[in-house]
Amino acid sequence: MSVEVERKFLFSADTLKTLEEIGVCVGQRQFQDQYFDTAKFDLTLRDMWLRKRKGCWELKCPTTVDETSEEKSKAAALCTRYKEITNLPEIQLRVEEVMKDVCVDRETSSSQEDGEAWLSKMNLVCFADYTTVRRSFSLEEEGVQIDLDEADFGYHVGEIEVLIPEGGDMQSALEKIQRTAQKLGLTGDQRVEGKMNVYLKRNHPEHYAKLLSTHVL
Ligand code: V4E
Numbered sequence: 001m002s003v004e005v006e007r008k009f010l011f012s013a014d015t016l017k018t019l020e021e022i023g024v025c026v027g028q029r030q031f032q033d034q035y036f037d038t039a040k041f042d043l044t045l046r047d048m049w050l051r052k053r054k055g056c057w058e059l060k061c062p063t064t065v066d067e068t069s070e071e072k073s074k075a076a077a078l079c080t081r082y083k084e085i086t087n088l089p090e091i092q093l094r095v096e097e098v099m100k101d102v103c104v105d106r107e108t109s110s111s112q113e114d115g116e117a118w119l120s121k122m123n124l125v126c127f128a129d130y131t132t133v134r135r136s137f138s139l140e141e142e143g144v145q146i147d148l149d150e151a152d153f154g155y156h157v158g159e160i161e162v163l164i165p166e167g168g169d170m171q172s173a174l175e176k177i178q179r180t181a182q183k184l185g186l187t188g189d190q191r192v193e194g195k196m197n198v199y200l201k202r203n204h205p206e207h208y209a210k211l212l213s214t215h216v217l
Contacts, residue, residue, distance in 0.1 A: 002163045003063055005173040007079045007181060008192040011148055011158040015184060022183050023137035023146060035128040035196070036119060041207060042098055043124075047216045049082075049196070050095065050124070059085040059094055063166075075178040078191055083166065092118055099123070127207065128199050139183075144176050146184075155198045160184075 009015075034052045037043045043050055049060040060082040085091050099122050119125075130151050137146040145161045160180045162173040197217050200208035211217040 001166050002084055003081055003166055003168065003170075004060070004084050004161060004163055005079055005081050005170065005177060006159050006161045007177050008194055009158045009160070009181070009184070009186050009188070010192055011156065015158065016148070018184055019137050019146060019148075023139045026136050026138050026145075028133065028135045030131060030133050032129070032131045034126045036124040037127050038099070038123045039125065041210060043095065044207070044211060045214055045216060046098060048094070048098065050091065056086065057088050057091050059091040061085065061094065073174075074189060075181070076174050078181075078189070079174060079177055081170070095122055095124070127204060128196065130195065130199060132195065139180060141176055141180060143173075144180050146180070149195065151195045151199070153199060153202065155195055157192060157195060 031054050036050045036052075047062045051058050051060075063081045063083055065081065085094065130153055132152070133150045135148045137148075138144070139146065143162050146158065147161065148156070148158045150156050160177050162176050164170065164173050197208070200211065200217075208217070
């Protein structure tokens, strides 16, 4: 399982110019994301994000922040850290742990023709559906990827991303992100909204308000 450490930023034509000077465009792709939760928001209120992207299931869950280390720095506060789980039985197990009163027979549900029966068993419904065009860049700095996303609902956002194994060197990941932010000339000291924040604010204000009031967003 890997941990995604990420800092989002707003980009302009100037950022793109800088990026083309200091990095290499490694491709452009388009993908649709469908996010799932219960009507009571049992997953997202726990900061758990279940999605289907390009036919694959992914679950993003929070990691614990080490309060004793440099992770408390201002630069670190601009970054998010999430575990990314892509193994379906493990995803189902994690979701099941949340919905303890709902029992899923993983063996039969994964072999069923309707491979998505587990969703209805756990009362999960799609609450967000959007498509993103993503241009990705790599830098000389090892393991750093920069994505420029354009979502079909009109929001554009960039992200500097480093993947580390669980329990890996978080400090080094944060430093890489900070160096990259400096190279890109990013000056803001506020967290930039992700696509989901903006999508929920516009389409599901009640859900958004709950996540704000519980400090998930
Ligand atoms: C909302 C959210 C999550 C869902 C995914 O959000 P996002 O990072 O916007 O998606 P995307 O497409 O860039 O995913 P990637 O391809 O990088 O995996 S996961 C965590 N959150 C909460 C959250 C937050 N609290 N603050 C910020 C700045 N972003 C996300």
